[in-house]
Amino acid sequence: MPDRDQTPAVRLTDVLFRWPGPAGFTLDCPAFEVARGERVLLLGESGSGKSTLLSLICGIIVADRGRVLVGGEDLGKRGAAARDRLRAEQIGVIFQQFNLLPYASVADNICLPLRFAPERRKRAGDAGAQVTALCAALGLPPGVETAPAGRFSVGQQQRIAVARALIGSPPLIVADEPTSSLDAAAQDGFLTLLFDQLRATGSSLLMVSHDARLAAQFDRTVQLADIVTTGRTAA
Amino acid sequence: MMLRLILGSLRARALTVGLTVLAIALSVALFLGVEKMRNGARASFADTISGTDLIVGARSGSVQLLLYSVFRIGNATNNLTWESYQEIAARPDVDWIVPISLGDSHRQFRVMGTTPAFFERYKYRGGRALELAEGHGLEDLYDAVIGADVARTLGYVTGDPIVVSHGIASFTDHADQPFRVAGVLAKTGTPVDRTVIVGLEAIEAIHVDWQSGGQRPGAPTPQDVIRQMDLEPKAITAALVGVESRLRIFGLQRWINTYPDEPLLAILPGVALQELWQIVGIAETALIGVSAMVVITALIGMMAMIFSSLGERRREMAIWRAMGASPSVILGLLVVEAVVMAALGAAIGGALLYGGLAIARPWIDASYGIWLPLGWPDARELWMLGAVIGAAALASLLPALRAYRLSLADGMTVRI
Numbered sequence: 001m002p003d004r005d006q007t008p009a010v011r012l013t014d015v016l017f018r019w020p021g022p023a024g025f026t027l028d029c030p031a032f033e034v035a036r037g038e039r040v041l042l043l044g045e046s047g048s049g050k051s052t053l054l055s056l057i058c059g060i061i062v063a064d065r066g067r068v069l070v071g072g073e074d075l076g077k078r079g080a081a082a083r084d085r086l087r088a089e090q091i092g093v094i095f096q097q098f099n100l101l102p103y104a105s106v107a108d109n110i111c112l113p114l115r116f117a118p119e120r121r122k123r124a125g126d127a128g129a130q131v132t133a134l135c136a137a138l139g140l141p142p143g144v145e146t147a148p149a150g151r152f153s154v155g156q157q158q159r160i161a162v163a164r165a166l167i168g169s170p171p172l173i174v175a176d177e178p179t180s181s182l183d184a185a186a187q188d189g190f191l192t193l194l195f196d197q198l199r200a201t202g203s204s205l206l207m208v209s210h211d212a213r214l215a216a217q218f219d220r221t222v223q224l225a226d227i228v229t230t231g232r233t234a235a
Numbered sequence: 236m237m238l239r240l241i242l243g244s245l246r247a248r249a250l251t252v253g254l255t256v257l258a259i260a261l262s263v264a265l266f267l268g269v270e271k272m273r274n275g276a277r278a279s280f281a282d283t284i285s286g287t288d289l290i291v292g293a294r295s296g297s298v299q300l301l302l303y304s305v306f307r308i309g310n311a312t313n314n315l316t317w318e319s320y321q322e323i324a325a326r327p328d329v330d331w332i333v334p335i336s337l338g339d340s341h342r343q344f345r346v347m348g349t350t351p352a353f354f355e356r357y358k359y360r361g362g363r364a365l366e367l368a369e370g371h372g373l374e375d376l377y378d379a380v381i382g383a384d385v386a387r388t389l390g391y392v393t394g395d396p397i398v399v400s401h402g403i404a405s406f407t408d409h410a411d412q413p414f415r416v417a418g419v420l421a422k423t424g425t426p427v428d429r430t431v432i433v434g435l436e437a438i439e440a441i442h443v444d445w446q447s448g449g450q451r452p453g454a455p456t457p458q459d460v461i462r463q464m465d466l467e468p469k470a471i472t473a474a475l476v477g478v479e480s481r482l483r484i485f486g487l488q489r490w491i492n493t494y495p496d497e498p499l500l501a502i503l504p505g506v507a508l509q510e511l512w513q514i515v516g517i518a519e520t521a522l523i524g525v526s527a528m529v530v531i532t533a534l535i536g537m538m539a540m541i542f543s544s545l546g547e548r549r550r551e552m553a554i555w556r557a558m559g560a561s562p563s564v565i566l567g568l569l570v571v572e573a574v575v576m577a578a579l580g581a582a583i584g585g586a587l588l589y590g591g592l593a594i595a596r597p598w599i600d601a602s603y604g605i606w607l608p609l610g611w612p613d614a615r616e617l618w619m620l621g622a623v624i625g626a627a628a629l630a631s632l633l634p635a636l637r638a639y640r641l642s643l644a645d646g647m648t649v650r651i
């Protein structure tokens with residue numbers, strides 16, 4: 001077992017990925033790392049491959065070549081089921097928008113990853129209490145847990161998504177443009193809340209955006225173009 | 236929690252899901268209903284006659300003889316002469332014999348002439364005897380005993396007069412010789428309920444002034460003259476026979492079937508019923524086939540509904556995937572969803588059928604003489620419901636597999 005504090009949260013080496021299809025988008029990443037507890041902002045143009053990179057890190061898609069390590073574990077060496085399990089256990093995911101199952105209650109949405117991650121569920125302890133605590137910490141009105149998630153405003157839904165990413169304190173939070181659907185004031189509030197919680201859990205954050213103004217609040221800012229080369233190959 | 240989420244997802248699409256479930260429910264109700272009618276018809280047919288070893292009539296088809304003599308369906312093509320009847324009655328193997336004379340009617344009901352022995356010998360539903368609900372049996376020449384449905388439909392009580400019409404569905408009445416309701420039989424669930432029973436001599440009496448189908452011109456013979464006449468019939472329609480020993484049934488049957496003076500036919504009611512089932516069986520199979528096709532159509536509708544929902548639900552699938560659900564979980568979700576819809580449809584369909592039956596049962600009984608039992612679904616019905624749900628699971632596999640592949644290809648972001 002690698003020492004948790006020494007191994008980086010994420011490490012990509014010599015990764016090549018190509019989307020199947022006639023004009024397959026290819027992404028080539030020689031090296032990229034996120035240290036434990038580090039908060040990294042990844043900037044890039046639309047269509048530059050940011051989401052593709054996050055999908056690789058989450059193990060939803062698999063690199064054609066090279067190694068993707070999450071918490072020291074090589075995703076390529078694991079089977080599909082084990083990758084899904086690792087994602088559930090280790091990574092909290094926040095999307096740009098439409099993060100939630102609108103028909104499910106807030107509590108069910110927040111607890112959803114625990115359903116696939118027994119260890120994370122154990123870490124979460126009393127899930128119900130955790131949900132209440134997270135909702136309160138993220139400034140959601142009291143008693144929201146039982147309401148259907150679809151009822152809330154976009155900003156509130158994004159905060160529910162943060163609670164879901166944070167429950168059971170996964171070592172890595174991956175966020176794909178979580179603030180792009182919020183106005184400037186809501187963006188600031190959202191990031192402040194997110195960072196407060198990260199400090200509490202000690203999780204690393206890899207957040208994608210095309211808004212360079214956010215850079216000041218992060219430990220490190222990376223331009224996607226600096227770490228990957230992308231292109232299109234005719235299949 | 237998973238089931239709760241599935242139910243929530245279904246509820247969120249209440250309209251399309253509701254219509255799909257409704258289609259399944261109606262098809263299931265039809266499917267079960269056909270099966271119930273089939274069993275009900277068989278049971279009530281089989282319950283109609285028991286304790287009679289042979290039915291004798293003029294030679295025709297055995298099913299035809301059974302139908303007109305017991306079920307009052309169709310007509311006899313020929314009669315059985317009184318001489319033949321008496322010769323059969325005199326056979327040593329014959330324990331008892333009851334003549335039946337059909338051919339006249341009262342309103343929509345058939346009139347049957349017979350002897351008082353009929354009330355003793357006719358048995359139904361495993362040996363049950365006829366019982367009078369009201370009044371007494373045939374005593375006077377112009378006494379009539381009516382079945383329960385006749386009494387209920389026409390509102391007759393004992394003492395009411397009855398005018399018998401000549402033939403079936405005719406407008407000539409035997410108005411000069413009215414009968415009187417002497418008794419009303421208790422409900423039996425057999426064609427007896429829809430029969431007006433009179434004495435064999437009475438049939439003879441009302442036809443005194445009739446010759447080869449036409450009424451003799453002139454004044455009708457007065458009733459007191461008729462009462463003095465010899466009213467022995469010249470012919471009857473059929474006879475029910477009980478045999479001394481079961482072993483002798485076939486011997487007697489052969490003797491009757493080879494009777495030299497007149498072409499006769501003796502049948503065993505059970506065997507003729509079997510023959511009837513064979514004929515009806517083809518239609519039954521076709522009916523069941525059609526209703527099964529209706530179920531399949533409903534399930535294909537469900538399949539189409541799931542397919543078309545996949546597009547708008549790719550986002551949802553991506554969320555499940557990002558939370559750590561494997562593609563097989565996605566597949567399972569869709570299959571369970573289909574099973575829930577089918578189970579709901581089956582339950583509602585069953586409820587519709589039973590509710591409908593509870594309401595329509597008296598009407599079905601009145602118009603077809605089939606009393607459908609309303610117990611809990613039996614093993615066969617449960618099996619059919621299970622088959623519907625299983626078929627739904629199978630049908631959902633196709634869209635579920637597509638969702639499986641989509642969720643693998645989509646990655647974390649859904650491009651629409």
Ligand SMILES: Nc1ncnc2c1ncn2[C@@H]1O[C@H](COP(=O)(O)OP(=O)(O)OP(=O)(O)O)[C@@H](O)[C@H]1O
Nearest residue numbers: 019025045046047048049050051052644645646648
């Ligand atoms: N599921 C997919 N199948 C095939 N090709 C895909 C798929 N998803 C993305 N791609 C290709 O990869 C390219 C990069 O897409 P990606 O979503 O990674 O960009 P992005 O940087 O996240 O853009 P945006 O800022 O708009 O979210 C796209 O141009 C597309 O052609």
Ligand SMILES: [Mg+2]
Nearest residue numbers: 050051176648
């Ligand atoms: Mg993207």
